[in-house]
Amino acid sequence: MSCRSKMNATDPEAADDEELQPLAPSALPPPSSLQKHALYPVAIGYILCSSLLMVLNKLALQVFPYPSSLMGLQFISAASTVRGLAAAGKLDAAPLVWSQASKFLLVPFVFELAIFTNIKLLQVSNVETAIIFRTLVPVITSYADYSCMGREAPSRQSGTGLFIVCVGAFMFAQSSPNGLRVDTWLWAVAYMVILAFEMVYVKYVLESVPMTTWTRVYYNNALALLFWPPFLLIGGEYTRLHAAATALLTERYTAAIVVASCAVGVGISFTGFGFRNLVTATTFTVVGVMNKVLTVLLSTVFISSSHSTPLSFLALMGCIGGGTMYRQGGAGGGGGMER
Numbered sequence: 070m071s072c073r074s075k076m077n078a079t080d081p082e083a084a085d086d087e088e089l090q091p092l093a094p095s096a097l098p099p100p101s102s103l104q105k106h107a108l109y110p111v112a113i114g115y116i117l118c119s120s121l122l123m124v125l126n127k128l129a130l131q132v133f134p135y136p137s138s139l140m141g142l143q144f145i146s147a148a149s150t151v152r153g154l155a156a157a158g159k160l161d162a163a164p165l166v167w168s169q170a171s172k173f174l175l176v177p178f179v180f181e182l183a184i185f186t187n188i189k190l191l192q193v194s195n196v197e198t199a200i201i202f203r204t205l206v207p208v209i210t211s212y213a214d215y216s217c218m219g220r221e222a223p224s225r226q227s228g229t230g231l232f233i234v235c236v237g238a239f240m241f242a243q244s245s246p247n248g249l250r251v252d253t254w255l256w257a258v259a260y261m262v263i264l265a266f267e268m269v270y271v272k273y274v275l276e277s278v279p280m281t282t283w284t285r286v287y288y289n290n291a292l293a294l295l296f297w298p299p300f301l302l303i304g305g306e307y308t309r310l311h312a313a314a315t316a317l318l319t320e321r322y323t324a325a326i327v328v329a330s331c332a333v334g335v336g337i338s339f340t341g342f343g344f345r346n347l348v349t350a351t352t353f354t355v356v357g358v359m360n361k362v363l364t365v366l367l368s369t370v371f372i373s374s375s376h377s378t379p380l381s382f383l384a385l386m387g388c389i390g391g392g393t394m395y396r397q398g399g400a401g402g403g404g405g406m407e408r
Contacts, residue, residue: 108347112356115340119360122337124367125330132323135313136188137304139327140181141297146331147338148290151283162283165291172278173285177293179267185300186260202261203361204238207231209265211351217269220349226394233391234355240384241362268350282346286338355391362388 129139155162163169190199208231214220223231280288301307317324345353362384 107343111340111343111347114336115344116356116360116363118333118337118340119357120363120367122330122333123360123364124371125326125333127368128371129323129326129330132320133313133316133327135304135306135309137297137300137306138310138313139330140184140300141294142327143331143334144290144293144297147335148287148294150335151287151290155283155287160283161281162287163280165288169278169280170288170292173274173280173288174292176271176274177289178296179263179270180289181293181296181300183260183264183267185303186256186263190256190260199257199260202257203264203357204235205261206265206268206357207234207351207354209261210268210349210354213265213269214272214349214351217273223351230391230394231351231355233394234359234388235391237384237387237391238362240387241365241381244378244380244384265354268354271345272350272353282339282343285342285346286335289342290338359388 126139130136133139151160151162152164154160187199190202211223211227211231215222301310306313317327344356348356
C-alpha cells in the first residue's frame with residue numbers, strides 16, 4: 070500500500086459519509102479562497118511576518134521570560150481577533166463545529182510539538198545546529214510531496230536548488246563564531262521528523278478539509294489552546310503566571326513588545342495558511358529556511374552585536390539563490406496517486 074493509500078484512510082470516498090460530511094457550499098466556500106495571482110503578495114507578507122515575529126519573540130523573551138505564556142497569548146490574540154472580526158461581518162470565519170474540528174485537531178497539536186522540540190534542541194545545542202537540521206526538512210518533504218501528495222518528482226533544477234539551500238545553510242552555520250555542533254541527535258532528529266510531518270500533513274488537511282483561510286486561522290489558534298496547559302506544566306510556568314501577569318500590567322515596554330508579537334502573530338497566521346494553501350509543502354519549507362537566515366541577520370542587527378563574516382553573507386546569497394531555483398512539482402506525476 071502506498072503512502073497516499075494510507076493517508077486516504079480518512080478520505081470521504083473511503084469513509085462514512087456522515088462522519089466526514091463537509092459544510093455546505095453556501096456556508097463555506099472552496100478551500101482555496103486565495104487566487105493564484107495573490108501568491109507573491111501573500112509570500113512577501115509571510116516572509117516579513119515570519120522574520121519579524123521571531124525577532125519580536127526574542128525581544129519579548131528578554132523582558133518576558135515566559136515562552137509558554139507568550140505562545141498562549143498569541144493563540145488567544147489570534148483566535149479572539151478572528152472571531153471578533155467575523156462577528157462584525159468583516160471577514161468569513163466559521164464557528165467551531167466538532168465535525169470539522171475533529172478532522173483538524175492534529176494540526177495545532179503537531180504545530181505545538183514542533184515548537185517544543187525546537188526549543189529543546191536550542192536548549193541542548195545552539196541555533197546553528199537547529200538551522201542545519203532545518204535545511205534537511207525540504208529533502209523529506211519533497212519526497213513526501215511525490216509519494217504521499219501525488220506531486221511530480223522535483224526537476225533537476227529544483228533538486229539543484231534544494232542542494233544549494235542545504236549547502237548554503239551549512240556554510241552559514243559553519244561560519245558562525247561558535248562553529249557547528251551536532252551533539253544532540255535525539256532532539257535534532259525529533260525536531261526534523263516532526264517538522265517534516267507537520268509540513269506535509271497540514272498541506273494534506275488543507276486539500277481535504279474545506280475551509281476559508283480565516284476559518285483555518287481561527288481553528289488552528291482556538292484548538293491550540295486545548296494543548297497549551299501541558300506546555301505550561303512542562304515549562305514550570307503554572308507557578309509563575311502571577312509574575313507574568315504583573316509584568317504585562319506594570320511594565321509598558323514589556324507590554325508593547327508582547328502586544329506587537331501578538332499582532333504580527335495574527336498576520337503570520339493568515340499569510341502562513343494562505344501561502345501554504347497556494348504552494349507545495351516543500352516550497353513552504355524552503356521559504357521557511359530562507360526566513361531562518363533572514364531572521365538571524367535581523368537578530369544580529371537589532372538584538373546583538375554583528376558577528377557576520379564574508380563567508381556568512383556568501384552563504385546567505387547561496388540560500389536565497391537556491392530558493393529561487395526551486396519550482397513546485399505539478400500534480401499527478403507522483404507514485405502517491407496509487408490508491
